[in-house]
Amino acid sequence: MSTPTIENGAAAVTAAARGLPTEVKIVGAVVFTFVVVATPREAMWAFALYFSIVAAVCVAARIRLSWLLPRMSIELPFLVLAVLLPFAESGTRVEWLGLSLSVPGLYAAWGIVVKGTLGVLASLILAATTPVQDLPGGLTRLHVPPLITTVVLLMLRYATLLAAEAKSMDIARRSRGDDPRMLHRIGATARGVGSLFVRAYERGERVHWAMLSRGFTGAVPATGSAATRTAWAFGLMPAALAGAVCAAAWGGL
Incomplete structure (x- = not known):
């Protein structure tokens, strides 16, 4: 396959990812976040797959890492809380570099960090691919x-x-x-x-x-056409993959 053909295919995927109806992207981001939260924190391999799905979506939508990283600072307060949990929680403790850390606290901190980061990434992807003025119509x-x-x-x-x-x-x-x-x-x-x-x-x-x-009735009119079945199937594919990973994680416990 020639290089121009590959580039044209990548451009088509990018246009499809960014051109999805707003309601599809909103549902996809919400479902993905709920699936991540529902995943048992002990299944660390599942979260590695979630990050792979997020990375694939970012590549398809051409979202730069330099755009994502500064905006991820919104989760810093939660990271501070996560750092304190291994010291504050009770239960079985382990020694690491002279520090006594709680095992339940370590798991809780891990869950907060990884699930919070994935949730923030999902919302940032939605923000990067959706014009602000389209959100009310999608809702x-x-x-x-x-x-x-x-x-x-x-x-x-x-x-x-x-x-x-x-x-x-x-x-x-x-x-x-x-x-x-x-x-x-x-x-x-x-x-x-x-x-x-x-x-x-x-x-x-x-x-x-x-x-x-000026005649406002209390409802925002829905502009644009409704999403097709093809758009729903394409847009919810990452969330569906995440759902399969979550089911496998619970099945492996």
Whole structure:
């Protein structure tokens, strides 16, 4: 097979992975995450296969490692908790480099790290392959309650506006000689957060009345066509493979 043919095939796979209907990708990510959580933590080989599935999806969708790694820092608080568990848990203990570690704590830490990392990777893959503006429509086609879909839509729409508002307030404070890094300024910082909350609430109220005046009925309309059976079969393939691995892991216990 010639190199151009291989490249064309890879491009077609990438386009198919990124062009899947939003609802298919949402269901695939959620099912994959639930399968990972349901896998017994003692079956370490199963998690190695899960990482292989994630790596294959990343390659197919051409998601760069340099894009994933900075965004995985969101799980750092959970990693800190995992590091403490081997020291805090009771039960059988083992010695390692002069440290007394709990065996149940080690298993618990392993479970938190590996399952949390896989869950974060699944959500990041969804974010990398799905435009933000397509999420509300996908949720609507999945028959998610209209209130939740509306909240998601407004959150996505106005998160950047609130961030810009917070930045402008911070610049205004600094231009008046305030330094939020100083401990005695913590009161001013707290008042600034409260003021931002009030502004956000007032802005949300104005936006809500404007939407009602333009005929908003409380539901986000589903744009685009529904997913075909082929799209569902292709999009849920990684989740189905993960489900087979999970079943084998439980069968081997």
